Amino acid sequence: MPAPSxxxxxxxxxxxxxxxxxxxxxxxxxxxxALVEAATQLLExxxxxxxxxxxAARLAGVSHNxxxxxxxxxxxxxxxxxxxxxxxxxxxxxxxxxxxxxxxQALAAIAExxxxxxxxxxxxxxxxxxxxxxxxxxxxxxxEAGLRAHRILLDTIAAGQRAGTxxxxxxxxxxxxxxxxxxxxxxxxxxxxLSERARERGGPxxxxxxVTEQLRLGLDPRP
Amino acid sequence: MPAPSxxxxxxxxxxxxxxxxxxxxxxxxxxxxALVEAATQLLExxxxxxxxxxxAARLAGVSHNxxxxxxxxxxxxxxxxxxxxxxxxxxxxxxxxxxxxxxxQALAAIAExxxxxxxxxxxxxxxxxxxxxxxxxxxxxxxEAGLRAHRILLDTIAAGQRAGTxxxxxxxxxxxxxxxxxxxxxxxxxxxxLSERARERGGPxxxxxxVTEQLRLGLDPRP
DNA sequence: CGTGGATGGTGACAGTGTCAACATAGGATC
DNA sequence: GATCCTATGTTGACACTGTCACCATCCACG
Numbered sequence: 001m002p003a004p005s006x007x008x009x010x011x012x013x014x015x016x017x018x019x020x021x022x023x024x025x026x027x028x029x030x031x032x033x034a035l036v037e038a039a040t041q042l043l044e045x046x047x048x049x050x051x052x053x054x055x056a057a058r059l060a061g062v063s064h065n066x067x068x069x070x071x072x073x074x075x076x077x078x079x080x081x082x083x084x085x086x087x088x089x090x091x092x093x094x095x096x097x098x099x100x101x102x103x104x105q106a107l108a109a110i111a112e113x114x115x116x117x118x119x120x121x122x123x124x125x126x127x128x129x130x131x132x133x134x135x136x137x138x139x140x141x142x143x144e145a146g147l148r149a150h151r152i153l154l155d156t157i158a159a160g161q162r163a164g165t166x167x168x169x170x171x172x173x174x175x176x177x178x179x180x181x182x183x184x185x186x187x188x189x190x191x192x193x194l195s196e197r198a199r200e201r202g203g204p205x206x207x208x209x210x211v212t213e214q215l216r217l218g219l220d221p222r223p
Numbered sequence: 224m225p226a227p228s229x230x231x232x233x234x235x236x237x238x239x240x241x242x243x244x245x246x247x248x249x250x251x252x253x254x255x256x257a258l259v260e261a262a263t264q265l266l267e268x269x270x271x272x273x274x275x276x277x278x279a280a281r282l283a284g285v286s287h288n289x290x291x292x293x294x295x296x297x298x299x300x301x302x303x304x305x306x307x308x309x310x311x312x313x314x315x316x317x318x319x320x321x322x323x324x325x326x327x328q329a330l331a332a333i334a335e336x337x338x339x340x341x342x343x344x345x346x347x348x349x350x351x352x353x354x355x356x357x358x359x360x361x362x363x364x365x366x367e368a369g370l371r372a373h374r375i376l377l378d379t380i381a382a383g384q385r386a387g388t389x390x391x392x393x394x395x396x397x398x399x400x401x402x403x404x405x406x407x408x409x410x411x412x413x414x415x416x417l418s419e420r421a422r423e424r425g426g427p428x429x430x431x432x433x434v435t436e437q438l439r440l441g442l443d444p445r446p
Numbered sequence: 447c448g449t450g451g452a453t454g455g456t457g458a459c460a461g462t463g464t465c466a467a468c469a470t471a472g473g474a475t476c
Numbered sequence: 477g478a479t480c481c482t483a484t485g486t487t488g489a490c491a492c493t494g495t496c497a498c499c500a501t502c503c504a505c506g
Contacts, residue, residue: 218441
């Protein structure tokens, strides 16, 4: 058994060393990273159908089978792209939530950030949450970035409860409700299920406002 | 220009006549319908990747290019399947909502029905709302079934407002909020984004209860 | 210095969507 | 009743995909 890295696709590239001028050589230097970049670019330009092993290899300037030294299959490459997107989302959410002292404002900012990313990079967003990468929990990077993003939401809600601006209750439940509502509009928006009128509501910021407002007030009539 | 039915794929089959024993003949009798059935079956069995023109044709017992006399392309066949799913959803929602006089109970029933369908037929559900059929508004059957389902939600909310059990406000906005929340949990549930704890909350009915409760009460603390 | 493992390349196979050209069946028309 | 027309199905081809098996090269460590 030659046993290549069949299980741990390790495309990460913290150190941005300039590839030491190895372009054009036999050994690319850092394929894996280059492939993830190529795949991300393809996703943006041509949609999910356009991002494949062969296309990414072509864009990276290697043979059609080179990717298999870095990813066991297509889905793993997609997972790497998705992990990058989730990390970017978590970063943005941290910034957005950190900028407000009032939890309700922070939650509104989170919702807006979430929807803005969905609208700006729809293909990436769908890849991050959709079924194209089926076993998300098996890809460590995906799992971690997802948990990080979720924790921001959780912490913000807990802070609001301590400050008395968010009603009592299991923070996990409240977080789930909020996440679902925001994720739901994003999905409906991206997939063209919203009426013209709904989609013209000021774009993502407007939709975010609408949803957070709804959630804050509730459906029951206030006495 | 031979001009086949290049634009109006008309796969409908209200009358269930027994195909008049034409099976096996040159003319199938009602391909188009048979293809939609085959595609639906393939979707259930093998997921979205397994449903293609050629596979459906094979299952229907015709040549690999026969489907092109009934659908201009693969996406149109998928649209027909999605339309069927949406019609079924609308039917179920009508039944669920009609069984309750109190609007709040009706809304809860709607949410549960929605989530139950998502859990029972995940592939169909994703096809109905996902990006596989990109231009949903162009396929008349899809558009109509979608509107029918949405109208049920709208009417239920309006009834609740008249009865004083749902707070005032634009019904379209309230409907959007509710739809987004329910659709959001469904999507997160199907795509494996929920924690173990959240997913163990009694399955779809539990999740439906959680979300509707959240929406009713709101996040703001009640005075 | 040399060798072995990691990395990349070649070739092949089955499968797909789609186009073009051809064949047939059966109803409309004369 | 014979004839044509058109809707429907078939055959063949092309480019593309993911994946496998096998071969080539390079680099680092003994």
